[in-house]
Amino acid sequence: MVPLLAALALGARAQAAHAQALDSVYRGDAGRLIQAALADTFGWKRLATLVDRFGPRLSGSQALENTIDWSLDQMRRDGLQNVRGEPVLVPHWVRGQEGAELLAPRQVSLHMAGLGGSVGTPAGGVTADVVVVASEDELKARGAQARGKIVLFDVPFTTYGETVRWRSLGAAAGARAGAVATLIRSVSSFSMQNPHTGSTRYVDTTVARIPIAAISTEDAMMLHRMQDRGERIRVHLTMGAQTLPDAPSRNTVAEIVGRERPDEVVVISGHLDSWDIGTGAMDDAGGAVAAWEAVRLMRELGLRPRRTVRVVMWTNEENGTRGGRGYRDAHQAELGRHQLAIESDNGVFRPYGFRFQGSDAALQTMRQISRLLEPIGAAKMDPGEGEADVDAIIREGVPGLALDVDGTKYFWYHHSSADTIDKLDPQEFAKCVAAMAVMAYVAADMPGTLPHATPAAGR
Numbered sequence: 100m101v102p103l104l105a106a107l108a109l110g111a112r113a114q115a116a117h118a119q120a121l122d123s124v125y126r127g128d129a130g131r132l133i134q135a136a137l138a139d140t141f142g143w144k145r146l147a148t149l150v151d152r153f154g155p156r157l158s159g160s161q162a163l164e165n166t167i168d169w170s171l172d173q174m175r176r177d178g179l180q181n182v183r184g185e186p187v188l189v190p191h192w193v194r195g196q197e198g199a200e201l202l203a204p205r206q207v208s209l210h211m212a213g214l215g216g217s218v219g220t221p222a223g224g225v226t227a228d229v230v231v232v233a234s235e236d237e238l239k240a241r242g243a244q245a246r247g248k249i250v251l252f253d254v255p256f257t258t259y260g261e262t263v264r265w266r267s268l269g270a271a272a273g274a275r276a277g278a279v280a281t282l283i284r285s286v287s288s289f290s291m292q293n294p295h296t297g298s299t300r301y302v303d304t305t306v307a308r309i310p311i312a313a314i315s316t317e318d319a320m321m322l323h324r325m326q327d328r329g330e331r332i333r334v335h336l337t338m339g340a341q342t343l344p345d346a347p348s349r350n351t352v353a354e355i356v357g358r359e360r361p362d363e364v365v366v367i368s369g370h371l372d373s374w375d376i377g378t379g380a381m382d383d384a385g386g387a388v389a390a391w392e393a394v395r396l397m398r399e400l401g402l403r404p405r406r407t408v409r410v411v412m413w414t415n416e417e418n419g420t421r422g423g424r425g426y427r428d429a430h431q432a433e434l435g436r437h438q439l440a441i442e443s444d445n446g447v448f449r450p451y452g453f454r455f456q457g458s459d460a461a462l463q464t465m466r467q468i469s470r471l472l473e474p475i476g477a478a479k480m481d482p483g484e485g486e487a488d489v490d491a492i493i494r495e496g497v498p499g500l501a502l503d504v505d506g507t508k509y510f511w512y513h514h515s516s517a518d519t520i521d522k523l524d525p526q527e528f529a530k531c532v533a534a535m536a537v538m539a540y541v542a543a544d545m546p547g548t549l550p551h552a553t554p555a556a557g558r
Contacts (some may be wrong), residue, residue: 113175120164121545122470123520124208128402128544129471135396136533137475138357142392143525144386145173150378150489150520157215157375159346161190166371167351170391170412174353175353177395179410184349187425189415191346192216194375195339199314202226203333204325210292210315211282212376212515213338214299215418217268218308220349224251224337225279231326235413246277249334253319254287259510266313267300274306280336284319286320288510292317294468295375295514298418310338350422351412355397355404357543363406364433366440367393367535370416370488377518381509385523385531386502387412391452393536404544406438413488416444427495434495438549439542442486443502446509447523451503452479453538457498463548468541479532493536496551499537502531
């Protein structure tokens with residue numbers, strides 16, 4: 100027993116020493132990746148080309164499929180391996196013609212955007228008085244005042260997680276009160292009359308499905324002031340929205356095949372789809388192209404890790420996450436051999452580091468690797484949730500990383516027509532590429548295997 104215990108102790112010490120040395124072992128390769136990312140403009144130019152050429156890329160649209168075709172062709176030109184589109188069926192919601200007109204106390208067009216998944220209005224639209232409330236409790240307290248009216252939830256932005264609930268729950272809350280339509284104040288921390296869209300859900304099947312749209316922060320506050328003055332507010336709302344049958348789409352996939360353990364995989368990713376009222380440069384073409392560029396730079400530098408690095412540009416994150424769940428189902432048999440899943444979906448602004456979701460033991464290894472990002476100020480490695488697309492495989496136990504960036508301005512542009520490439524800085528984008536490249540490469544090349552977490556209950 101004593102020799103066995105001694106051997107186990109020696110093995111534990113050797114493993115600990117190895118973990119401590121990871122940042123030293125890979126400092127040279129990490130430095131090369133960082134230097135290449137910061138010196139290169141290829142990825143930035145590719146991002147600009149993508150958003151300028153193809154524009155908005157909502158699931159089910161021809162623009163998204165054209166973007167996927169182009170990306171696959173470019174990946175082959177890059178010399179990446181196993182380039183392919185992995186089929187996924189996605190929701191197909193179309194906005195149609197829409198508008199909101201304030202009729203009283205004065206006549207003016209409101210800045211509005213229907214929420215994804217909403218039903219449309221009757222062909223001639225709906226015309227009704229507006230009741231403005233700041234909470235569901237206020238709506239309940241005002242009772243019959245809302246029947247036959249348009250309800251506006253004017254709820255100021257606090258955090259995204261808290262405020263976004265009105266996007267999901269607003270239609271059902273309005274319908275329970277007998278409203279003919281619901282409006283919400285855009286889920287945005289700052290606005291210049293740019294309404295923000297996003298998905299809605301009809302969570303209560305016992306009430307009618309009524310149309311729901313977002314209006315700009317400024318317009319919502321104006322209508323609230325009008326109500327506070329006792330003025331009658333009347334609005335004409337037209338929405339041609341409809342949900343069509345599911346449409347075929349694809350996750351966009353390419354690889355650098357591992358030199359020793361090709362069946363073990365590190366996923367590096369972002370989503371390629373966007374909402375339909377902006378070009379989706381920040382959310383999330385920037386993240387998708389940063390992941391792609393990280394893998395391209397590995398190949399350009401001749402860095403072929405032990406394991407396979409697989410770039411995935413997901414389809415349908417915005418209104419269904421079918422891409423992430425489709426990947427989980429298609430690769431179920433190999434998820435036990437997935438070393439890590441990385442995603443960028445918070446904008447490619449100045450990177451601080453990563454959020455890690457997984458076991459405590461794996462987190463300690465990630466913290467060793469993250470030291471390599473100190474030169475670009477991105478060495479932060481804290482526990483936290485992964486991103487939406489990789490969530491499906493993280494729930495199966497795969498360790499997950501989410502790129503953590505300066506989010507100061509993210510909700511200024513999120514899901515709006517203002518999400519255009521001029522909001523992004525080329526050097527910040529380059530630092531995001533560097534951060535993702537270093538984490539993916541070292542995780543793919545390190546001798547040890549990251550322990551998986553216990554799979555979450557329920558899928």
